[in-house]
Amino acid sequence: MSELEIDAVVFDVLGTLVDEPAGIHAGIGAFSPSLDDFEVERLLSLWQTHVEREQQRIVGGARPYAASDILDLEAARLVADAVKVDDAHAVAALARTGRRLPPWPDTVAGLARLAERFPVLALSNASRSVLLDLNAYAGLRWHQALSAEDARTYKPDPAVYRLAVTVSGRPPERLLMVAAHAWDLRAAQSLGLRTAYVARPVGDPPAPSDAFDLYADDLPDLIEKLDRRRK
Structure with a gap:
């Protein structure tokens, strides 16, 4: 050029x-304090994979547009299901990790x-x-x-x-x-x-x-x- x-x-x-991974890592650790670092990393990967996959589906036309806070909430629910936490308020707070x-x-x-x-x-x-x-x-x-x-x-x-x-x-x-x-x-x-x-x-x-x-x-x-x- x-x-x-x-x-x-x-x-x-x-x-x-x-530092997006560090922020989400901290949020997951606070959400379920009994998790060791390996487990938190696994759940962080679950979160990131979901968000990246859904963004790609939206770009490709396979899914209607959904804002990033919706995708974060979906990811937070996946994390909650993985650690068997059924608390809607706690899940909503975890989803807001992407704002911090x-x-x-x-x-x-x-x-x-x-x-x-x-x-x-x-x-x-x-x-x-x-x-x-x-x-x-x-x-x-x-x-x-x-x-x-x-x-x-x-x-x-x-x-x-x-x-x-x-x-x-x-x-x-x-x-x-x-x-x-x-x-x-x-x-x-x-x-x-x-x-x-x-x-x-x-x-x-x-x-x-x-x-x-x-x-x-x-x-x-x-x-x-x-x-x-x-x-």
């Missing part, structure tokens, strides 16, 4: 800026620094209400937060990325999509967005065939590389 010239930065949230995810150590300061240089948008598969609570809990700073709920589908459906293009009022090649998931960046790239991979322990690493615009170890590294490219 041509020289990297961008007008706004678009961030994935789950996994990229907050810890930010990575560099997230808050990194967003603040970037927000001084560019308009910064969130683009998340989380529903509008989940995204609101999650942003407040983790202390995330945005100029605007966009939910896939507005497109009634999930990433990597192109309709989700078009939200950022439409709302920003910029052409796609002037937007930089930042994510810890290579699949997310590939989808953004297919619509013409510029791309930056940020390494996280829970992300989806790039394949040798990927050619993203930037590769960063963390947000400070991303900011340094952006500053160098702008000089």
Whole structure:
């Protein structure tokens, strides 16, 4: 692609800026304190597999759209059934775990620094209400937060990325999509967005065939590389 010239930065949230597995792991542990770590990990995998599978079914047209909080509630019920807990209030509280995810150590300061240089948008598969609570809990700073709920589908459906293009009022090649998931960046790239991979322990690493615009170890590294490219 041509020289990297961008007008706004678009961030994935789950996994990229907050540690989603750690938050759900903590929620499951609190839900059933007698579980050992191995059992909690097994139930975390059950939760994640359900949500990912149902999102894929929605994107593929096999299921009507359901917001992320609905999918989280379904996952919480699966966890409750696995540990034989029949308490609707406790299950509802467990489902809200997705609204209380810890930010990575560099997230808050990194967003603040970037927000001084560019308009910064969130683009998340989380529903509008989940995204609101999650942003407040983790202390995330945005100029605007966009939910896939507005497109009634999930990433990597192109309709989700078009939200950022439409709302920003910029052409796609002037937007930089930042994510810890290579699949997310590939989808953004297919619509013409510029791309930056940020390494996280829970992300989806790039394949040798990927050619993203930037590769960063963390947000400070991303900011340094952006500053160098702008000089």
